[in-house]
Amino acid sequence: xxxxxxxxxxxxxxxxxxxxxxxxxxxxxxxxxxxxxxxxxxxxxxxxxxxxxxxxxxxxxxxxxxxxxxxxxxxxxxxxxxxxxxxxxxxxxxxxxxxxxxxxxxxxxxxxxxxxxxxxxxxxxxxxxxxxxxxxxxxxxxxxxxxxxxxxxxxxxxxxxxxxxxxxxxxxxxxxxxxxxxxxxxxxxxxxxxxxxxxxxxxxxxxxxxxxxxxxxxxxxxxxxxxxxxxxxxxxxxxxxxxxxxxxxxxxxxxxxxxxxxxxxxxxxxxxxxxxxxxxxxxxxxxxxxxxxxxxxxxx
Amino acid sequence: xxxxxxxxxxxxxxxxxxxxxxxxxxxxxxxxxxxxxxxxxxxxxxxxxxxxxxxxxxxxxxxxxxxxxxxxxxxxxxxxxxxxxxxxxxxxxxxxxxxxxxxxxxxxxxxxxxxxxxxxxxxxxxxxxxxxxxxxxxxxxxxxxxxxxxxxxxxxxxxxxxxxxxxxxxxxxxxxxxxxxxxxxxxxxxxxxxxxxxxxxxxxxxxxxxxxxxxxxxxxxxxxxxxxxxxxxxxxxxxxxxxxxxxxxxxxxxxxxxxxxxxxxxxxxxxxxxxxxxxxxxxxxxxxxxxxxxxxxxxxxxxxxxxxxxxxxxxxxxxxxxxxxxxxxxxxxxxxxxxxxxxxxxxxxxxxxxxxxxxxxxxxxxxxxxxxxxxxxxxxxxxxxxxxxxxxxxxxxxxxxxxxxxxxxxxxxxxxxxxxxxxxxxxxxx
Numbered sequence: 001x002x003x004x005x006x007x008x009x010x011x012x013x014x015x016x017x018x019x020x021x022x023x024x025x026x027x028x029x030x031x032x033x034x035x036x037x038x039x040x041x042x043x044x045x046x047x048x049x050x051x052x053x054x055x056x057x058x059x060x061x062x063x064x065x066x067x068x069x070x071x072x073x074x075x076x077x078x079x080x081x082x083x084x085x086x087x088x089x090x091x092x093x094x095x096x097x098x099x100x101x102x103x104x105x106x107x108x109x110x111x112x113x114x115x116x117x118x119x120x121x122x123x124x125x126x127x128x129x130x131x132x133x134x135x136x137x138x139x140x141x142x143x144x145x146x147x148x149x150x151x152x153x154x155x156x157x158x159x160x161x162x163x164x165x166x167x168x169x170x171x172x173x174x175x176x177x178x179x180x181x182x183x184x185x186x187x188x189x190x191x192x193x194x195x196x197x198x199x200x201x202x203x204x205x206x207x208x209x210x211x212x213x214x215x216x217x218x219x220x221x222x223x224x225x226x227x228x229x230x231x232x233x234x235x236x237x238x239x240x241x242x243x244x245x246x247x248x249x250x251x252x253x254x255x256x257x258x259x260x261x262x263x264x265x266x267x268x269x270x271x272x273x274x275x276x277x278x279x280x281x282x283x284x285x286x287x288x289x290x291x292x293x294x295x296x297x298x299x300x
Numbered sequence: 301x302x303x304x305x306x307x308x309x310x311x312x313x314x315x316x317x318x319x320x321x322x323x324x325x326x327x328x329x330x331x332x333x334x335x336x337x338x339x340x341x342x343x344x345x346x347x348x349x350x351x352x353x354x355x356x357x358x359x360x361x362x363x364x365x366x367x368x369x370x371x372x373x374x375x376x377x378x379x380x381x382x383x384x385x386x387x388x389x390x391x392x393x394x395x396x397x398x399x400x401x402x403x404x405x406x407x408x409x410x411x412x413x414x415x416x417x418x419x420x421x422x423x424x425x426x427x428x429x430x431x432x433x434x435x436x437x438x439x440x441x442x443x444x445x446x447x448x449x450x451x452x453x454x455x456x457x458x459x460x461x462x463x464x465x466x467x468x469x470x471x472x473x474x475x476x477x478x479x480x481x482x483x484x485x486x487x488x489x490x491x492x493x494x495x496x497x498x499x500x501x502x503x504x505x506x507x508x509x510x511x512x513x514x515x516x517x518x519x520x521x522x523x524x525x526x527x528x529x530x531x532x533x534x535x536x537x538x539x540x541x542x543x544x545x546x547x548x549x550x551x552x553x554x555x556x557x558x559x560x561x562x563x564x565x566x567x568x569x570x571x572x573x574x575x576x577x578x579x580x581x582x583x584x585x586x587x588x589x590x591x592x593x594x595x596x597x598x599x600x601x602x603x604x605x606x607x608x609x610x611x612x613x614x615x616x617x618x619x620x621x622x623x624x625x626x627x628x629x630x631x632x633x634x635x636x637x638x639x640x641x642x643x644x645x646x647x648x649x650x651x652x653x654x655x656x657x658x659x660x661x662x663x664x665x666x667x668x669x670x671x672x673x674x675x676x677x678x679x680x681x682x683x684x685x686x687x688x689x690x691x692x693x694x695x696x697x698x699x700x701x702x703x704x705x706x707x708x709x710x711x712x713x714x715x716x717x718x719x720x721x722x723x724x725x726x727x728x729x730x
Contacts, residue, residue, distance in 0.1 A: 031485045041322070048321050078317045090709045097431050098708045100485050101645055104433070105704025108638055112698040117322045228634065232496070235489060270504040277493035284486055285478050 002144065003265045004258070009149045009218065011257025012156040016211035017234035018241065018249035019163070020204030026180045026244035027200055028092075033103035034083055035208060036231015037110035042076040042209025043222045044114055047123055065213075069155075072213050073206040079110075080205025084198055107227075114224040122223040125216060152214045159210050160250065166203070167246065176200055180244070229273060233260070236280040304358035308351050315350035319343045386653050393559055397552045405548075409555045409623065411664040413616055416562040418643040418655040420612030423569055425641070426649040427578065428605035429585025431488040433637055434475070434495025438468040438610040440502060440632035442617025447515040447627055448508075457521035461618050468614025469607040471498075476606035480599055495637055502629040514628025518621050523553060554623050561619060565612045566652055572608070581605055635697065639663075642700045646707055662703075666696055 017039050024032040049068040058064045087102045167173035175196045178186040187193045215230070216222055233256055241252025256276060263275045323343045393412075397405055417439065424432045445464040449455045455463075475494050479487050502509050509515070572578040580601045583591045592598050621627050643662055647654030 031489060045321055048325050052325070075317060075321060078314065082314060082318060087705045087709070097429070100431060100488055101641070102705050102708040104638065104641070105701045105708070108697055108701030109705065110701075112695070112701060114322060116695065116698060232489070232493065239486075268504075271500065274497050274500050277497050280493050281478060281490055284482055284490060 003261050005145055005149060007258035007261035008254060009152050009257070010261060011254035012153055012250075013211045013214050013218070013253070014230070014234045014237045014256050015250040015253025016156060016159065016207050016214070017230060018237040018253045019160075019246060020208050021235050021238040022241070022243050022246060022249040023176075023200050023204050025238070027176065027183065028088070028099075028197060030088070030099045031103065031235065032088075032201075032204070033100065033231075034087075034106040034110055035204065036227035036229075036234065037107045038076055038080055038083070038205045038227070039208040039212045039215075039230055039234075040222070040224065040227030041079055041110060041114060042072050042205070042212030043216050043226065044118060044123075044212075044224075045072040045075050045209065046213040046216050047125060047222060050125070065151075069210060069213060072209045076209030076212070077202040077206040080201040080208075081198055083110075083205075084201040088201075089194065089197075107231075111224055111227065118224065122221050125220045125222075148217060152218060155210065155214060159207065163203070163207065164246075172196070172199060232280070233276045236276055236283070239280060240283050304355060307358060308355040311354040312347050312351035315347045316343075319346045385657075389653075389656065397555055402548055402551055405551050405555050407664055407667055409551075409558055410667070411659055412555070412558040412562050413620060413623075414640065414643060414659040414663045415656050416558065416565050416616045416619075417613060417640045418647065418659050419562065419565045419569060419652060420609050420616065421640050421644050422647070422649075422652070422655055423572075423581075423612070424605050424609035425644050426651070426655075427569075427573070427585065428581040428602065430602065430605060431485075431491070432606075432609070433488050433492035433634075433641065434498070435491075435609070435613055435640055436632045436634070436637040437475070437495040437498040438471055438613030439617040439620065439636065440498055440629075441468045441471045441610075442614030443621040443627045443632075444502065444509060444515075444617075445614065446618040446621045447518045450519050451515060457519065457618070457622050461615060464618035465611045465614040468617065469611040471614075472606040472608075472610025473603055475610075476603045480602055492634070492637075495632075495634060499629050499632055502632070509629075512629060514626060514630070515621075516626050518625045518627065520550065520625065521554070521557065521622050554619075558619055558623075561615055565615075568608075568612075569652065577601070577604060638697075639700060642704050645704060662700065666699070 017035065020035050020038075021032060024030065024035070046068050049071040050064060053064045053067060058067070083106050087106045088099055091099045091102055167176060175186065175191045176199070178189070178191055179193055179196050179200075183193055186196075211230075215226070234253065237252035237256040238249045239252070240255060241248030241250070256279070259279065260272055260276060264272045267275075320343050323339065323346055325338060393408070396408055399405075417435070420438075421432065421435045424430050424435070442464040445467040446457070446460040449460045449463060450457075475491065479490050482490060503512050505511070573582075580591070580596045583594070583596060584598065584601050584605075588598065591601075620631070624631075639662075643658045644655055646662065647656070647658035
């Protein structure tokens with residue numbers, strides 16, 4: 001039960017990152033390798049914002065969190081846009097490995113940029129929202145639901161609700177879905193595809209930054225390398241849920257979070273990352289289209 | 301002019317947004333948690349760089365006619381020069397130990413290790429077009445194979461070298477089987493996962509691999525059974541030839557060993573390219589579906605590419621283990637894979653000479669630049685140069701990453717373009 005709660009909390013964070021992967025893949029058809037590092041940048045931006053707000057004398061925790069959320073999401077979105085503009089846009093129509101290699105380069109750049117700018121040591125932070133409620137207590141085994149976990153899940157739901165509204169009910173969402181179905185046709189019908197792709201990266205990066213803030217709150221420790229593992233796991237989540245499918249990404253995130261937590265609890269903590277990688281390989285071999293994806297026929 | 305200025309200002313504004321928090325504000329680990337420190341100067345310099353860089357780009361680079369000329373020039377030079385560069389490099393490499401400088405021989409050994417890894421990966425990425433982000437796994441398998449065989453069974457380097465290569469090739473086939481069906485970018489992620497799995501297993505399987513502590517006292521290679529050692533034994537090289545024992549002998553021997561291994565890799569690759577198998581690799585890189593339609597066994601072709609690439613990775617790993625005499629999982633991180641990939645990409649995905657030059661510049665060049673800076677710093681007593689030298693390893697990966705992006709954006713076919721097919725019908729347009 002406790003593991004279930006922990007797994008869902010972790011899963012929502014992965015789900016938020018996975019949405020960014022799946023959106024970009026759906027539209028451009030490439031793996032945005034630097035997405036995990038945007039998440040890491042978002043996490044650092046959040047920590048800086050929290051420290052800055054504390055220095056400015058903002059003591060109310062909800063207010064500080066809200067401001068941090070906006071600050072981190074906004075600036076990470078700027079990072080997402082810049083990455084797309086510099087590293088991916090000039091490569092549209094190039095040979096198929098080019099954007100991927102460029103993305104790996106961008107990922108290395110972001111990691112080392114943060115390492116140079118902020119130092120290689122881990123950054124610890126005190127828990128902002130202490131305490132919690134005890135759901136049940138059976139013979140000494142207490143099931144804890146901390147306020148932090150409630151806050152994380154609630155924030156995720158809120159952000160995803162806004163995001164769903166954005167995709168289903170706005171002109172931007174409509175052009176995004178059009179680009180996903182057929183980018184050339186969308187272009188012919190008068191949709192500015194470059195702008196749409198740019199905005200897709202912006203939204204994905206903002207979601208990743210929210211995930212970064214939640215990660216920071218949940219673990220209280222970040223360093224410049226967190227993006228790599230979180231990125232691979234979120235990508236696994238996106239593939240597991242069916243790449244290109246937005247609800248699939250969230251579902252995949254939850255599953256990966258649950259699997260990781262249960263694996264650590266019942267098998268071995270040391271091999272928990274291997275579990276995530278193994279799932280990725282197994283899914284790709286046996287069901288490449290994922291749970292909610294549709295099979296893709298490759299045509300000449 | 302006005303448009304250029306406005307665009308530059310806009311870029312500067314974006315740069316301000318990007319750099320103000322992450323460069324302008326630094327978090328220091330203080331005694332009581334984190335402390336914010338402001339660095340307005342550093343952020344200002346970055347923003348100014350972006351502004352003037354963008355302005356300069358508009359004023360000079362974007363002039364009509366300029367680009368076409370630049371492209372023509374950069375293609376013409378390697379074509380004419382590559383005929384002379386390769387032999388010249390080879391002669392320089394053979395003669396290098398005569399300089400008698402241990403520093404240069406050590407550095408060249410390092411560069412040659414990367415050249416060999418680059419050539420090995422080049423078979424997989426450059427020839428067969430399979431993007432492998434976990435190449436370091438084979439390097440690790442080779443290194444651990446030798447170290448463990450030597451430790452457990454007391455086998456020597458020359459027995460273990462082929463064994464390490466074969467075991468690494470097996471690992472290559474093992475990885476190859478499940479990923480046969482995957483397309484380019486999925487393949488990349490799975491190979492990345494494979495590399496990480498190998499590393500995590502090496503760390504956690506303490507009984508077998510000694511875990512994070514690594515393996516120490518790996519035996520050095522021998523010259524036809526003669527040891528390189530300073531002790532009084534009769535089976536040392538020094539005793540046999542009746543010369544004074546010096547450490548430099550072993551260093552030079554290791555240097556020639558890696559040179560021979562690298563040349564072997566190069567020779568095998570060049571020969572394979574002329575076989576039907578090599579042609580099949582290149583065909584696979586260009587178009588997998590067409591390849592299958594023409595009756596090429598895609599499974600076999602992919603597996604041999606993985607196995608051959610892994611084989612040379614394994615050789616390089618065994619050499620690394622014997623040179624260092626100590627290995628631990630620390631040496632086999634994703635960064636190594638990325639470095640080798642960067643070398644292959646910069647070298648031009650498929651060009652043997654390009655890989656060698658890229659490794660020379662990226663590994664050797666940066667290393668020498670660092671030493672040069674620290675020497676200048678010592679002589680002038682200047683803090684600036686020593687500080688720069690100390691920071692250089694940190695900036696190295698930053699430069700690698702930027703180079704990867706710049707390379708893809710500006711010259712996706714590499715510095716020395718070798719991606720033209722070996723066999724073509726009729727006239728060949730480069």
